[in-house]
Amino acid sequence: MKIGFSGSIFVLALLIPLVGNAGEVESANSAKEEIRQLQLRVEDLEKQLSESKPPAPAAPTMRAGSAYMNVSFDVLANLGWSSTPDAKKLQPGDHDPSQRGFSLRNAELALDGAVDPYLKGFANIVLKTDASDGTEIELEEAYLLSTSLPAGLQIKAGRFFAEFGRQNAQHPHTWAFVDEPLVLNRMFGSDGLRQNGVRFSWLAPTPNYLEFILGVFNGQGGDASSFRFLGETDANGVERVYGRATQDRPLDSVGDLLYVPRIASSFDLTDSQTLVLGASAAFGPNNTGGDARTAIYGADVYWKWKSPRAEGGWPFLTWQTEFLGRNFQAGADLTAGLPAETLHDWGLYSQIQWGWARRWTLGLRGEYVTGDGSASGEAAAERSTEARVSPDVTWYSSEFSKFRLQYNHEWREHAREGDAVWLQVEFMLGAHAAHKF
Amino acid sequence: MKIKTIILKTALALAVFLGTSASGLAKLNVVATTSDLGSIAHEIGGDLIQVTVLAKPMEDVHFVDPKPSYVVKLAHADVLLEGGAELEIGWLPPLLEGARNQKLGAGQPGRVGCAEGLSLLEVPALLDRSQGDLHAAGNPHFLIDPVNARHAAKRIYSAFSEVDPAHRAGYRERLETFTRRLDEKLPAWQKALAPFSGRRVVAFHNSWPYFAQRFGLKIDLFLEPKPGIPPTPAHLAEVIDRMKAEKIGVIIVEPFQNRKTAETVANRTGAVLIDVTQYPGGIKGTEGGYIELMDYLVNTLANALSGKTR
Numbered sequence: 152m153k154i155g156f157s158g159s160i161f162v163l164a165l166l167i168p169l170v171g172n173a174g175e176v177e178s179a180n181s182a183k184e185e186i187r188q189l190q191l192r193v194e195d196l197e198k199q200l201s202e203s204k205p206p207a208p209a210a211p212t213m214r215a216g217s218a219y220m221n222v223s224f225d226v227l228a229n230l231g232w233s234s235t236p237d238a239k240k241l242q243p244g245d246h247d248p249s250q251r252g253f254s255l256r257n258a259e260l261a262l263d264g265a266v267d268p269y270l271k272g273f274a275n276i277v278l279k280t281d282a283s284d285g286t287e288i289e290l291e292e293a294y295l296l297s298t299s300l301p302a303g304l305q306i307k308a309g310r311f312f313a314e315f316g317r318q319n320a321q322h323p324h325t326w327a328f329v330d331e332p333l334v335l336n337r338m339f340g341s342d343g344l345r346q347n348g349v350r351f352s353w354l355a356p357t358p359n360y361l362e363f364i365l366g367v368f369n370g371q372g373g374d375a376s377s378f379r380f381l382g383e384t385d386a387n388g389v390e391r392v393y394g395r396a397t398q399d400r401p402l403d404s405v406g407d408l409l410y411v412p413r414i415a416s417s418f419d420l421t422d423s424q425t426l427v428l429g430a431s432a433a434f435g436p437n438n439t440g441g442d443a444r445t446a447i448y449g450a451d452v453y454w455k456w457k458s459p460r461a462e463g464g465w466p467f468l469t470w471q472t473e474f475l476g477r478n479f480q481a482g483a484d485l486t487a488g489l490p491a492e493t494l495h496d497w498g499l500y501s502q503i504q505w506g507w508a509r510r511w512t513l514g515l516r517g518e519y520v521t522g523d524g525s526a527s528g529e530a531a532a533e534r535s536t537e538a539r540v541s542p543d544v545t546w547y548s549s550e551f552s553k554f555r556l557q558y559n560h561e562w563r564e565h566a567r568e569g570d571a572v573w574l575q576v577e578f579m580l581g582a583h584a585a586h587k588f
Numbered sequence: 589m590k591i592k593t594i595i596l597k598t599a600l601a602l603a604v605f606l607g608t609s610a611s612g613l614a615k616l617n618v619v620a621t622t623s624d625l626g627s628i629a630h631e632i633g634g635d636l637i638q639v640t641v642l643a644k645p646m647e648d649v650h651f652v653d654p655k656p657s658y659v660v661k662l663a664h665a666d667v668l669l670e671g672g673a674e675l676e677i678g679w680l681p682p683l684l685e686g687a688r689n690q691k692l693g694a695g696q697p698g699r700v701g702c703a704e705g706l707s708l709l710e711v712p713a714l715l716d717r718s719q720g721d722l723h724a725a726g727n728p729h730f731l732i733d734p735v736n737a738r739h740a741a742k743r744i745y746s747a748f749s750e751v752d753p754a755h756r757a758g759y760r761e762r763l764e765t766f767t768r769r770l771d772e773k774l775p776a777w778q779k780a781l782a783p784f785s786g787r788r789v790v791a792f793h794n795s796w797p798y799f800a801q802r803f804g805l806k807i808d809l810f811l812e813p814k815p816g817i818p819p820t821p822a823h824l825a826e827v828i829d830r831m832k833a834e835k836i837g838v839i840i841v842e843p844f845q846n847r848k849t850a851e852t853v854a855n856r857t858g859a860v861l862i863d864v865t866q867y868p869g870g871i872k873g874t875e876g877g878y879i880e881l882m883d884y885l886v887n888t889l890a891n892a893l894s895g896k897t898r
Contacts, residue, residue: 299690425656538868
């Protein structure tokens with residue numbers, strides 16, 4: 152199924168340039184016409200010469216805005232408290248505030264620039280401090296992007312966030328809240344779906360925005376936790392995922408890679424209202440059995456209203472919702488007394504952001520995530536039902552800094568309700584940030 | 589077998605689709621980031637081109653949302669006209685990345701940065717954001733000087749005739765008409781504002797140095813304490829004191845700027861508050877195009893400065 156889908160995209164990709172070339176039959180200009188063109192050009196040049204003034208005085212001429220590389224450094228630092236002593240129990244995201252008191256989980260060096268006339272390059276290197284105040288380094292993203300393919304095609308290759316839904320591919324400083332939605336942590340692990348691989352994209356030549364994307368990845372490790380991930384080590388030194396001892400599955404065929412297709416479209420409802428719709432999926436094997444596979448499906452909606460007289464971007468109102476569902480084929484683990492079964496999980500988050508006055512936004516997010524079909528107590532706890540509600544308020548001192556206060560209240564099936572309050576401060580140095588819609 | 593027929597049918601449908609869109613390319617498809625560039629493009633292209641403007645004329649051009657529909661417009665464009673000098677830096681790069689249009693690649697004839705070749709004012713000696721949101725290349729609001737508009741028109745003409753050489757003669761005729769009109773109008777505009785030479789006008793944001801220089805005004809006192817930083821009470825008090833001391837009688841405000849703040853200052857100083865714009869269509873009466881916009885600005889300012897508006 153998935154191979155067939157990607158295959159037909161490739162075939163289409165090959166066909167389009169051919170069709171395009173066939174259409175471009177240039178009508179040969181007659182010699183007379185050519186001479187007339189040349190005459191006009193000569194006249195233009197003569198005119199330019201006659202009009203040319205002495206060279207402008209040594210006034211500062213326009214300086215190019217960018218050098219070989221744009222460099223920026225962005226820091227997100229947190230201060231806060233959680234009702235549970237181990238804040239990580241309430242905040243599973245890797246860039247979330249991680250402990251009571253102060254924490255710094257995202258100091259990001261971002262580099263980008265044109266590699267040559269055909270490619271652009273991007274890199275994001277993240278530094279973060281852990282509970283023992285050590286510094287972890289993470290090569291979050293490092294990829295190239297094609298700039299000169301024909302027929303609306305584009306290729307991204309390297310290490311990058313999979314374009315699944317809206318938030319997964321966004322960097323923490325563009326999020327509307329200090330933490331990642333629970334459902335994304337459940338499906339993709341603490342740090343989002345991020346892999347080495349390649350992504351093909353085709354912008355359809357339609358009057359409305361319509362983009363087809365296919366990501367192909369290794370699908371291994373904690374950044375693809377629903378796929379070929381060995382899991383956490385238990386007390387006996389056995390690595391387990393949802394109670395099952397895992398085994399490392401090498402890539403036997405291209406079918407063992409992780410495939411992430413996406414389709415996205417957008418409509419301008421009015422001059423000041425825009426709607427973006429998307430549907431995504433991820434298919435690949437997991438490590439709980441010889442032929443166990445995982446499928447994740449997602450749908451996302453983003454709506455934005457911005458005043459036609461917006462000043463500095465305010466006032467505005469946005470609504471963003473993502474739904475994700477997963478079928479995880481868990482292999483049998485007879486030693487652990489677990490049968491082969493399919494685990495179903497689903498969840499969603501929905502959030503609004505209201506920028507009511509210049510520099511200020513109010514946000515509200517509601518979340519729900521749940522799982523069923525598990526025989527193991529441990530697996531059930533990892534996949535229990537959780538709900539969270541989070542209001543926040545943000546003040547942007549400029550485009551390059553912000554202060555955010557957020558409150559979380561969380562309901563958990565197998566644990567006490569939890570509360571947390573976080574104050575986050577962001578500052579950015581260097582290149583001017585330009586964000587996608 | 590079935591898959592083959594499906595692929596063949598899809599390819600056929602695509603061929604028909606691309607074929608029809610190719611026949612629609614008789615007109616040069618021009619995208620302009622702002623409506624002033626769009627209006628000059630129309631002066632030069634006339635019926636030979638089809639112009640799409642991205643930023644709405646009332647909108648703050650530094651903060652345009654890079655909507656997906658703009659990606660599509662750029663993907664279909666033959667020519668992109670941008671101000672350049674970082675005016676569109678916050679939103680154009682991701683749009684171009686998404687549009688993946690080879691014709692608009694850096695250095696292509698279809699990519700027209702209208703600031704190129706101009707000596708911009710206020711190029712900062714030091715890039716220091718404690719001084720507000722500065723533009724490394726200089727002040728990007730250059731097109732509001734008619735002499736710079738003349739320069740932009742020439743650049744646009746060169747681009748059109750390079751991308752669409754078959755219509756060079758038509759473009760040149762229209763360029764000459766537009767340039768002649770500008771050359772006729774400029775002395776009249778200068779004459780209308782000449783009686784107020786050296787007078788100071790208060791603006792919300794530092795977007796008028798080119799206009800001030802051309803017409804002998806001083807527009808160097810701003811409601812914003814620093815570029816991009818919203819007015820503070822302390823700074824406004826300073827501005828009010830200075831306006832009273834120097835008897836400054838006119839404040840100008842653009843459609844997206846906070847009119848209430850400007851009204852407060854006007855009330856406290858007895859100054860006249862007038863609505864202005866740099867973009868055709870930003871204010872009623874400026875929809876006609878660049879020349880109508882300049883007419884509006886010069887007349888409104890002359891009236892306000894002579895006390896007729898009061």
